[in-house]
Amino acid sequence: DIQMTQSPHSLSASLGETVSIECLASEGISNYVAWYQQKPGKSPQLLIYYVSSLQDGVPSRFSGSGSGTQFSLKISNMQPEDEGVYYCQQGYKYPLTFGSGTKLEIK
Amino acid sequence: EVQLVESGGGLVQPGKSLELSCAASGFTFSDYYMAWVRQVPKKGLEWVATISTSGTTTYYPDSVRGRFTISRDNAKSSLYLQMNSLKSEDTATYYCARRVRNNYAHLAYWGQGTLVTVSS
Numbered sequence: 001d002i003q004m005t006q007s008p009h010s011l012s013a014s015l016g017e018t019v020s021i022e023c024l025a026s027e028g029i030s031n032y033v034a035w036y037q038q039k040p041g042k043s044p045q046l047l048i049y050y051v052s053s054l055q056d057g058v059p060s061r062f063s064g065s066g067s068g069t070q071f072s073l074k075i076s077n078m079q080p081e082d083e084g085v086y087y088c089q090q091g092y093k094y095p096l097t098f099g100s101g102t103k104l105e106i107k
Numbered sequence: 108e109v110q111l112v113e114s115g116g117g118l119v120q121p122g123k124s125l126e127l128s129c130a131a132s133g134f135t136f137s138d139y140y141m142a143w144v145r146q147v148p149k150k151g152l153e154w155v156a157t158i159s160t161s162g163t164t165t166y167y168p169d170s171v172r173g174r175f176t177i178s179r180d181n182a183k184s185s186l187y188l189q190m191n192s193l194k195s196e197d198t199a200t201y202y203c204a205r206r207v208r209n210n211y212a213h214l215a216y217w218g219q220g221t222l223v224t225v226s227s
Binding site: 001032034036043044045046049050055087089091092094095096097098099100101 | 142144151152153154157166167168169202207211212213214215216217218219220
């Protein structure tokens with residue numbers, strides 16, 4: 001199985017700050033990585049798929065990059081509504097696997 | 108508007124069975140691969156099953172293969188998950204989800220989830 005190692009486990013950021021979350025795949029996954037945001041008591045929401053494609057309705061301050069085994073999600077101009085847990089996911093090979101999550105809070 | 112509404116969760120004893128349902132609307136159900144994903148309370152996400160558009164191809168992780176069966180009824184725009192021989196470690200919220208596009212195994216739409224508790 002492909003392991004998705006996310007870092008950091010948690011972080012706090014000030015409003016307006018830019019933050020990055022990293023995801024390392026245990027083997028090459030081409031560009032088949034997605035990022036999700038989950039708020040307490042809610043279902044996950046797709047933010048980015050295929051490395052850098054922005055899902056409909058997602059603000060442009062979210063962006064994705066990377067290739068091969070190293071990927072990152074960048075949130076520019078941190079907003080209060082960006083608090084939540086973020087997960088990466090590989091869609092390259094079954095079984096589909098998720099990272100362990102990164103909790104993002106407002107400082 | 109895409110909507111996915113799960114039902115069928117509840118309390119079940121270890122070793123017993125339960126079937127979850129997911130009613131889909133707002134898109135052409137038969138055009139999309141569908142999946143189930145679960146989440147242990149306050150823990151991470153675990154993919155449980157995927158089914159092709161026609162229902163002829165299914166995928167499972169080792170943790171549920173042989174015990175869980177995903178199926179669909181395109182005429183009813185409904186997705187199902189039959190869960191047999193349930194274990195305590197199957198306790199989780201189960202989400203029904205739709206792929207963003209069929210050539211990407213990323214999940215664009217999720218239901219609100221249904222809680223399954225396996226306990227005696």
